[in-house]
Amino acid sequence: xxxxxxxxxxxxxxxxxxxxxxxxxxxxxxxxxxxxxxxxxxxxxxxxxxxxxxxxxxxxxxxxxxxxxxxxxxxxxxxxxxxxxxxxxxxxxxxxxxxxxxxxxxxxxxxxxxxxxxxxxxxxxxxxxxxxxxxxxxxxxxxxxxxxxxxxxxxxxxxxxxxxxxxxxxxxxxxxxxxxxxxxxxxxxxxxxxxxxxxxxxxxxxxx
Numbered sequence: 001x002x003x004x005x006x007x008x009x010x011x012x013x014x015x016x017x018x019x020x021x022x023x024x025x026x027x028x029x030x031x032x033x034x035x036x037x038x039x040x041x042x043x044x045x046x047x048x049x050x051x052x053x054x055x056x057x058x059x060x061x062x063x064x065x066x067x068x069x070x071x072x073x074x075x076x077x078x079x080x081x082x083x084x085x086x087x088x089x090x091x092x093x094x095x096x097x098x099x100x101x102x103x104x105x106x107x108x109x110x111x112x113x114x115x116x117x118x119x120x121x122x123x124x125x126x127x128x129x130x131x132x133x134x135x136x137x138x139x140x141x142x143x144x145x146x147x148x149x150x151x152x153x154x155x156x157x158x159x160x161x162x163x164x165x166x167x168x169x170x171x172x173x174x175x176x177x178x179x180x181x182x183x184x185x186x187x188x189x190x191x192x193x194x195x196x197x198x199x200x201x202x203x204x205x206x207x208x
Contacts, residue, residue: 004088008045019203020045025195026112027051028100028128030076032184033142033191034118035066035083040192042084047091049084051077052108054099064181100124105131114138114195118188120173133163140194144168145187147177154186156194166190 001009008017025046027034030053038049053076057067061076071079077095084093096108105128109115115137117128125141132139144167145154153168166187173179 002088002090005045005090012045015207016200016203017045020199021047023114023199024048024050024112026109026115027118028105028109028115028124029053029118029120030080031055031061031118031120032064032179033188034116035076035080036064036185036188037116037118037191038080038084039066039087040189041195042088042091044192044196046195047088049091050094050096050108050112051080052096052098052100052104053077054097064179064184100128102127102131109137112137114140114198116191116195117141118191129163133160136162138162138164138195138198140164140166140191142166142187142191144171145183146171146173146179147183148180150183150186154183154190156190164191164194166194 005017023046025041027038027049030051034053038051041049055076057071057074057076057079059072061067062069066083067079075097077097081093081095084091100108115132117125117139119125129139129141139162143165155168157165157169159165171177
């Protein structure tokens with residue numbers, strides 16, 4: 001157990017920390033939602049992540065994504081892996097510089113118990129749900145988090161037992177309501193919280 005995990009032991013019992021090490025979580029997208037959600041998950045004790053994103057870090061990303069100016073030009077998943085390992089060097093972070101299609105979801109995330117949908121494209125969002133929900137995996141999506149004042153309209157919807165959707169499900173990220181750090185970060189934190197709550201509940205229910 002490294003220094004980070006020993007420190008985490010101040011808040012979580014050793015059994016739960018050990019349990020979280022066995023839970024593999026996939027994150028599709030390493031932008032505003034994915035990068036911040038991944039960091040919250042690692043700081044919460046998850047230590048086995050699979051990341052997929054084809055993009056590189058750009059200056060316009062830095063207003064809301066968990067990257068630094070020095071990382072501009074690097075593939076997002078590789079930069080994010082470095083940032084996560086800087087918090088917990090014993091985490092296992094599998095990083096794929098690639099877009100994800102239906103076949104790729106099964107290939108990359110077949111061993112994951114939960115998958116976070118953290119992409120902008122509506123078509124990919126739909127594909128994630130259609131491909132992964134029937135497998136019984138926990139799927140956490142997000143929609144409607146643009147602009148400011150999001151705390152007044154942000155919520156978690158649970159249309160199915162293994163599906164949670166974060167956001168107001170209507171406000172787009174556009175010129176009038178751009179993606180900003182507070183709203184995007186809040187949604188990412190709520191996605192991570194949904195994952196953490198699910199597995200904390202499962203752990204308590206099955207603890208001897």
